[in-house]
Amino acid sequence: PRSMAMADVGALIERAERCVDTFELPLALKFYERALAFEPDNCALLDATGELLLRLGEAERAVAVLEKSVSLAPNANFAAYLNLGQLQSGTAAVQRFEQGVELLRARERALRKRAAKVKAMAGVEARDELSVVQQQICSALCAIAEVYLTDLCDA
Incomplete structure (x- = not known):
């Protein structure tokens, strides 16, 4: 089950990145959020989500996500x-x-x-x-x- 979830997270991140590449930013956010449901403490995923929220103009949510990331891994x-x-x-x-x-x-x-x-x-x-x-x-x-x-x- 754990490896299945990891594969799912990888697939969700790939889909999100493809959506970012094609400027489907709201859809990319949905994929990132689904991946975060599996791995809420994944700093790379939090950083990508925060950056996307910033691009989407969702400042408050971006701050919350990025603050969580830097609190989990301050030097990352x-x-x-x-x-x-x-x-x-x-x-x-x-x-x-x-x-x-x-x-x-x-x-x-x-x-x-x-x-x-x-x-x-x-x-x-x-x-x-x-x-x-x-x-x-x-x-x-x-x-x-x-x-x-x-x-x-x-x-």
């Missing part, structure tokens, strides 16, 4: 923190963005270490990934600056 996904930063305002937003940046910087350090150790192709791949992480850090820092220029300009 920088994107959950960045999404929470978008959904919140003021110092709460800054705090969430900073938590995301902290995870990104840890990833950056790990990639730098790996790039220094490996040669040729693996080194190129690590540098490419490092470049992406650095761009994500820059975007998050810009988002923090934006909060200071708007919500916290009088603070």
Whole structure:
């Protein structure tokens, strides 16, 4: 029964991802929600659902789902923190963005270490990934600056 449920969850996630790819977002949400009924503490699934809720404009539900994800696995996904930063305002937003940046910087350090150790192709791949992480850090820092220029300009 457990392996059957896992297969069902995998199939539901696949269907949800296909729906996202074809912009059938409300239908994708239904598949994610059904998968969450089987695995309510699956952080990757919570993150995907939260991001989809954000895209659908369901801010309150997105916050609840993403908060659950980061409470279950605080060091797992920088994107959950960045999404929470978008959904919140003021110092709460800054705090969430900073938590995301902290995870990104840890990833950056790990990639730098790996790039220094490996040669040729693996080194190129690590540098490419490092470049992406650095761009994500820059975007998050810009988002923090934006909060200071708007919500916290009088603070």
